[in-house]
Amino acid sequence: MKKSKFDVVIIGGGPAGMAAAIEIKKNGLKPVIIERESRLGGILKQCIHSGFGTHYFGEELTGTEYAYNFVKMTREAGVDVLLESFVISVSANLVVVKNKQGIINIECKAVVLAMGCRERTGGAIGLTGERPSGVWTAGQVQKWINIYGVVPCKKPVILGSGDIGLIMARRLTLEGSKPSMVLEIQKTTAGLKRNIVQCLDDYNIPLYLETTVVEVVGYPTIKGVYIAKVDENKKPIENTKKFISCDGLVLSVGLIPDRELVSGAEINKLTNSFVVNEFRETSIKNIFACGNVLHVHDLVDFVTEESILVGQNVSKSILGQLTRGKKYNVLPGDGIRYTVPNSYFSSSGGEVKFLFRVTREFKDSKLVVRQGDNVIYERPFGNCNAGQMEYVTISKKLLKGDIVISMED
Amino acid sequence: MKKKNFYCTVCPRSCILSATEIKGVVTVTGNKCPRGRDYAEKELLGPERNVSTLFIYKGEPIPVKTTKPIPVAQIMAVIKAINSLNIDRKPYFHQVICKNILNTGADIIVCG
Numbered sequence: 418m419k420k421s422k423f424d425v426v427i428i429g430g431g432p433a434g435m436a437a438a439i440e441i442k443k444n445g446l447k448p449v450i451i452e453r454e455s456r457l458g459g460i461l462k463q464c465i466h467s468g469f470g471t472h473y474f475g476e477e478l479t480g481t482e483y484a485y486n487f488v489k490m491t492r493e494a495g496v497d498v499l500l501e502s503f504v505i506s507v508s509a510n511l512v513v514v515k516n517k518q519g520i521i522n523i524e525c526k527a528v529v530l531a532m533g534c535r536e537r538t539g540g541a542i543g544l545t546g547e548r549p550s551g552v553w554t555a556g557q558v559q560k561w562i563n564i565y566g567v568v569p570c571k572k573p574v575i576l577g578s579g580d581i582g583l584i585m586a587r588r589l590t591l592e593g594s595k596p597s598m599v600l601e602i603q604k605t606t607a608g609l610k611r612n613i614v615q616c617l618d619d620y621n622i623p624l625y626l627e628t629t630v631v632e633v634v635g636y637p638t639i640k641g642v643y644i645a646k647v648d649e650n651k652k653p654i655e656n657t658k659k660f661i662s663c664d665g666l667v668l669s670v671g672l673i674p675d676r677e678l679v680s681g682a683e684i685n686k687l688t689n690s691f692v693v694n695e696f697r698e699t700s701i702k703n704i705f706a707c708g709n710v711l712h713v714h715d716l717v718d719f720v721t722e723e724s725i726l727v728g729q730n731v732s733k734s735i736l737g738q739l740t741r742g743k744k745y746n747v748l749p750g751d752g753i754r755y756t757v758p759n760s761y762f763s764s765s766g767g768e769v770k771f772l773f774r775v776t777r778e779f780k781d782s783k784l785v786v787r788q789g790d791n792v793i794y795e796r797p798f799g800n801c802n803a804g805q806m807e808y809v810t811i812s813k814k815l816l817k818g819d820i821v822i823s824m825e826d
Numbered sequence: 827m828k829k830k831n832f833y834c835t836v837c838p839r840s841c842i843l844s845a846t847e848i849k850g851v852v853t854v855t856g857n858k859c860p861r862g863r864d865y866a867e868k869e870l871l872g873p874e875r876n877v878s879t880l881f882i883y884k885g886e887p888i889p890v891k892t893t894k895p896i897p898v899a900q901i902m903a904v905i906k907a908i909n910s911l912n913i914d915r916k917p918y919f920h921q922v923i924c925k926n927i928l929n930t931g932a933d934i935i936v937c938g
Binding site: 611 | 835875877879886891919
C-alpha cells in the first residue's frame with residue numbers, strides 16, 4: 418500500500434474536474450485528478466456534435482474540441498493526474514485509490530467531487546416485456562458509434578426527447594440508420610429547442626408527445642415494442658397500444674448523479690444530489706461538488722464556470738480565507754423545481770449566483786425572490802422552460818435571511 | 827408556395843416563427859426582432875447546418891466537422907463524400923482533410 422499527499426483530490430477528470438484543478442493550481446496549491454478511464458475528458462470524449470464553448474471560448478466547438486482545449490490546459494498547468502484509477506473511499510482528509518499499482522492512501526486538505534452522471538436504464542422506468550439484446554441507453558449507443566465506430570441498429574425507436582435522445586436521433590441518421598420515431602412521455606419536449614430543429618425536423622423524424630413504450634417484444638434479440646399514449650397521470654391508455662417493429666430501443670430517460678461514493682453528505686431530494694452552500698461545499702466541510710454530479714447541466718460552459726468557482730473556493734478554504742458565518746436557507750418556490758445552492762452565508766460583500774430550473778414552460782415570466790413576506794428582488798425573465806438551466810445573480814446587500822425563489826407569470 | 831413553422835434559434839427567446847413564400851415574396855410572423863425574420867427566410871428557402879460526423883481511419887473513428895454551414899439538402903451527400911476520403915497518415919487535431927467538400931465552400935476539419 419502506497420501513501421501520497423496532495424492539497425486537493427479531485428474525483429473525475431471530465432470538464433468539471435479539469436477546470437477545478439487548473440484553478441487550484443493557479444492558486445499555488447497541489448491538486449491531483451483521479452480518473453477511471455485511460456484519457457481525460459469525461460463524457461466530452463464521445464460528444465462529437467457542436468454547441469459547446471459559445472460562452473466560455475466565444476466560439477461554437479464540438480465536445481471533443483472543448484475537451485482537447487481543457488486537456489491541453491490541464492497538462493500545461495502541470496496538474497498531476499492518475500488515470501485508470503478508482504476511488505474506493507472518500508473523506509475530507511483521506512481518499513483511498515485503487516489502480517494497477519495497488520492501493521494508494523492519499524492524504525489531502527480538501528476534496529472536489531466531479532464524477533458526473535450515469536444514465537437511467539429500462540429498469541428505472543419500469544419497462545416490461547422480454548429482456549432481449551437491443552435495449553440500450555442513448556449514451557451507450559453514442560459511445561459505441563463515436564468511440565468504437567460500431568452502429569448497433571438500423572431502425573431504432575428512441576424513448577425520451579431530452580438532448581441526448583435528440584442528438585442520437587441525428588447521429589444514427591447520419592450513420593445510415595433510420596430512427597422511426599422519438600417518443601416523449603411529457604406534454605412538452607425536454608431538450609433544447611435548437612435540437613428539435615436540427616435533429617428531428619431536418620431529418621423528418623416524427624416526435625410523439627404524451628407517448629411511451631409499454632412493452633419490449635422479442636428474445637434473444639428485440640423484435641419491436643408496444644407504444645401507447647398516456648393520460649394526465651402518465652398511465653398508458655389501453656386502447657392506444659400499438660406495435661412498432663424495430664431493431665433497437667434507445668433510452669434517453671434521465672441521468673443520475675454518480676454520488677454514492679460520499680454516503681455521509683446531506684442529499685437534496687429535488688436534485689438527487691448534494692445539498693450545498695454558496696461555495697458549492699457539501700454538508701461535509703471541505704468536500705465540494707461541481708458539474709453534473711451536483712446537478713445536470715445543459716451547457717458545459719456553465720459546468721466550467723461552476724468548477725472554476727469551486728476551484729477558487731477550495732483554494733480559499735485551504736488558505737483560511739473562506740468566511741462561513743451564519744447560514745440562511747434558499748428554498749424553491751412556485752414554478753421552481755430546484756436551486757443550487759441551497760444556502761448562503763451572511764458575510765458581507767459580493768454576490769451569490771443562484772442556478773435553477775423551472776417546473777414548466779413559462780411565457781413572459783417574472784422571477785420573484787421573497788424574504789418572509791417581502792419581495793427583495795424581482796426581474797422579468799421572458800420565455801423559459803424546464804429544459805434550459807437559468808441563473809440569477811443577487812448582491813449580498815439585498816440578502817438578509819431565508820429566501821424563497823419563485824417564477825410567476 | 828412554401829410554408830414552414832419552427833422555433834427560432836438565434837437567441838434564447840426561441841420565438842415560434844411561421845414563414846410563407848408566395849411567388850418569391852417571403853412573409854414571416856412570430857418574430858420579436860429583425861434577426862428572427864432573416865433567420866426564418868433562410869430556414870424556409872435555403873437552410874444550412876454545420877455537420878459533425880466521424881471519419882474512419884484504419885478502423886478508428888475520428889471526429890470531424892464542416893468549417894462552415896452547408897445546405898441541409900446536401901448533408902447526406904457530404905457524409906458519403908467524407909466516408910470516401912483516403913488519408914495516408916493518421917490526421918492530427920484541426921488538420922483539414924478535405925478542402926471545399928462537394929463545392930459547398932466548407933472544409934472538413936479534424937476535431938479529436
